[in-house]
Amino acid sequence: MPVPQSSEEIIIAIAQIAPIWLDRTKTVAKIAEYVHMAAEKGCQLVTFGEALVPGYPFWLSYTGGAEFNAPMQKEIHAHYMQQAVSIESGHLQPLCSIANQRQIAIMLGCVERAPDRGGHSLYAALVYIDAQGQISSVHRKLMPTYEERLSWAPGDGHGLRVHPLGPFTLGGLNCWENWMPLARAALYGQGEDLHVAVWPGGLQNTQDCTRFLAMEARSYVLSTSGLFRTADVPPTVPHQEAMLATMPDIVANGGSGIAGPDGTWVVEPVLHEERLITAVLNHRRVREERQNFDPAGHYARPDVTQLTVQRQRQRTVYLED
Secondary structure, three states: OOOOOOOOEEEEEEEEOOOOOOOHHHHHHHHHHHHHHHHHOOOOEEEOOOOOEOOOOOHHHHOOOOOOOOHHHHHHHHHHHHHOEOHHHOOOHHHHHHHHHHOOEEEEEEEEEOHHHOOOOEEEEEEEEOOOOOEEEEEEOOOOOHHHHHOOOOOOHHHOOOEEEOOEEEEEEEHHHHHOHHHHHHHHOOOOOEEEEEEOOOHHHHOOHHHHHHHHHOOEEEEEEOEEEHHHOOOOOOOHHHHHHHOOOEEEEEEEEEEOOOOOEEEEEEEOOOEEEEEEEEHHHHHHHHOOOOOOOOOOOOOOOOOOOOOOOOOOOOOOO
């Protein structure tokens, strides 16, 4: 078991797991087990993949998700919406309670059904629960990717925030947002030096991007992926047979890993297994690498280029009574 040697160090965990697909309650219960496991190992943070609760919309690629007005797609989407997370309804409260009880922070990808946007559209949200059990930020993915746009709506900048975690400043982005230079810059400018990149799963996403992000930011980068196999499609999911007829046996193979501030692997990508990946991170390494490059500090030219970030939560209706 890793052990921190000084106040410069923290222990973190990546939980690379598959959801109980499209079942919010059972997936939250599974996540809770891994939070307890991470706490038992002395971790101060545990992270989970993109859209893990209640699951990534893998069916879209394999069942003709773009077919307009298709009854099958409507039925699956209605089920997905029913199983999505409403934070205001307390769906994440079990995890908040455990975070407070075990004094561990959680970074979790979920599909949010947002009442402040009418309650009938879905957002890929990255939720940060601090070690006091408070939901400190909810970042809705700025731009869904490819077929995700058939299921998820575009988010806003409200959740582009960082959080203190021991000697570190923590931030995170969803999947291909990690390729958006200005989204990264928004976090760099707030002092981020521990970055969580969440993915639905896949070595193709993490094998190059993780190390590049770490080298650019001179930060630790945790690439947190999920897993998904045809065995993870339960009979409770509408049109299960149609999905299984076209899906490969392995849809998402994991690929979670950790890169250090110099871009070298702390933990190389882990494939095909559900696993709690732990590591000790030392903040001194960040400061050493910032000596020669700091993207928002001494190697920036704000007199030439600046970034303005709109962090107001976007709504279609503002009620004045």
